[in-house]
Amino acid sequence: MAISGGCLCGAVRIHSAEEPVAVRSCWCRVCQYLAAGSASVNAIFRRAAVSVEGPLSRFDSVADSGNHMTRSFCATCGTPVLSESRERPDVVIVRVGALDDPGRFRPTGTIWTDSAPAWGLVDPATEQVPRQPAPPRPEPRP
Numbered sequence: 001m002a003i004s005g006g007c008l009c010g011a012v013r014i015h016s017a018e019e020p021v022a023v024r025s026c027w028c029r030v031c032q033y034l035a036a037g038s039a040s041v042n043a044i045f046r047r048a049a050v051s052v053e054g055p056l057s058r059f060d061s062v063a064d065s066g067n068h069m070t071r072s073f074c075a076t077c078g079t080p081v082l083s084e085s086r087e088r089p090d091v092v093i094v095r096v097g098a099l100d101d102p103g104r105f106r107p108t109g110t111i112w113t114d115s116a117p118a119w120g121l122v123d124p125a126t127e128q129v130p131r132q133p134a135p136p137r138p139e140p141r142p
C-alpha cells in the first residue's frame, strides 16, 4: 500500500511505494532537539522507494554514532522530514510525524535509551538498545 506524507504547511510531499524496512524511536541527544524534547520516531525506507517534492533545507552533522548525517526539514514550517546517512546510502529515514497516518507506524525498537532523560517514557514492548544498533538490512530486490 502506498504511503504518503509531508510537512505541516504542505510545501513538501513525500511518497513511498513500499512499507518501511523498520520503525524505531530514537532518544539520542540530537533527536531530542528535533523532537522538542522527546524521542524522534523514524521509519526507515529503501531509498529507491521514496520520492520527495518541495523545497527542503538541509543540516549536516556527525551523529553520536559517528555517522555523517544530513537532516532535512521544510524551509518554511521547519517540520523535520528526512534523515540520511553517508554510511547508509541505500536507505532514507522519514520522520513518522511527517507521514499522513502516523498511527500505522508503531515503533518496534527504541535506540539510544542511555541518552533519554530520567522522565523519558520508553515503551517496554519495544526492543531496547542503549546506544547505536546494527543497521537494518533491506530485503534484496530484483
Ligand SMILES: [Zn+2]
Binding pocket: 007, 008, 009, 010, 011, 012, 074, 075, 076, 077, 078, 079
Ligand atoms: Zn512546510
Ligand SMILES: [Zn+2]
Binding pocket: 026, 027, 028, 029, 030, 031, 032, 040, 112
Ligand atoms: Zn536520534
